[in-house]
Amino acid sequence: MTRLKGRLTTALLAALILSTAPVAAETPLKVETNMQALADLASRLPSDIKAKGVLNGATTDGNAPWSFIDQATGKPAGVDADLINEAAKRLGLTVNWSDVQFTAGIPGVQSGRFDFYVSAMADTLAREKVVDFIAYSKEGSGVIVPKGNPQKIAKMEDLCGKKVSIVTGSLFPDIVKKLNETCSTPVALTETADQTGPYLAVASGQADATMNTYGVSNYTLKTATEGIQTKLELSPVALFAPANQGIAFSKTTPDLLAALAGTMQGMVEDGTYKKIMDKWQVGDGALNPILINAALF
Secondary structure (H helix, E strand, O other), X not given: OHHHHHHHHHHHHHHXXXXXXXOOOOXXXXXXXXXXXXXXXXXXXXXXXXXXXXXXXXXXXXXXXXXXXXXXXXXXXXXXXXXXXXXXXHOXXXXXXXXXXXXXXXXXXXXXXXXEEOOOOEOOHHHHOOEEEEEEEEEEEEEEEEOXXXXXXXXXXXXXXXXXXXXXXXXXXXXXXXXXXXXXOXXXXXXXXXXXXXXXXXXXXXXXXXXXXXXXXHHHHHHOOOOHHHHEEEOOOOOEEEEEEEEEEEOOOHHHHHHHHHHHHHHHXXXXXXXXXXXXXXXXXXXXXXXXXXXXX
């Protein structure tokens, strides 16, 4: 009987130890192409991020209504800031924002300096080779010209032989390169790292046109009351290069991406996402569901 009690005691102690032992960490999310973000992914927030309570995010000024710095507060504003600040709040986090040049966004995510980067950036196959994306809206692009459209640019082919200025690191160099294959006189392309550089070039006559996403172009030119934007307009060129816009994350942080994607899907389902998109007049580009790695080209 004593031996039996001893064996039972040993068994009970073993069971107690097992029951209180740390549970193995959940396997990190395997990110796949065109994944649908399910709301329950919000539970995957990494414990170290949760304990820290802060996300280090980066954006680029000059991409209103998506991303810009509010001159009154000095803080990021627009669709991107509203969406991510709300998602972070739901996860018990705050966002420490940095304003960087567009070309510094993805390298900053890769190096670990930033947890994410967002600024009207297309989710593309080339970019998916180095970072992962939450795709949260769909946008086409347009051609911006001087007021009155003096060069009568009405279709993409009209850019042949013209001077075009664009932002370095954007998707537009490849578009111009492809267009040049059909031009007898190629487009003279110049690039600048400064987000407002192409606008200045067109307004001053140094360039005949620039390119930008439709939402940025339409909002910026319609709301401008002073400055170089008042000297510009959208050309009649049909919208081109439709793309899913995305938030970039390091490939080493799939569960952070999952937690934010799941939270944003929850915002879709309770109507918060639509309210934010409509507030900034970009509701026609809304996605449902939110997607992960959903490049269209």
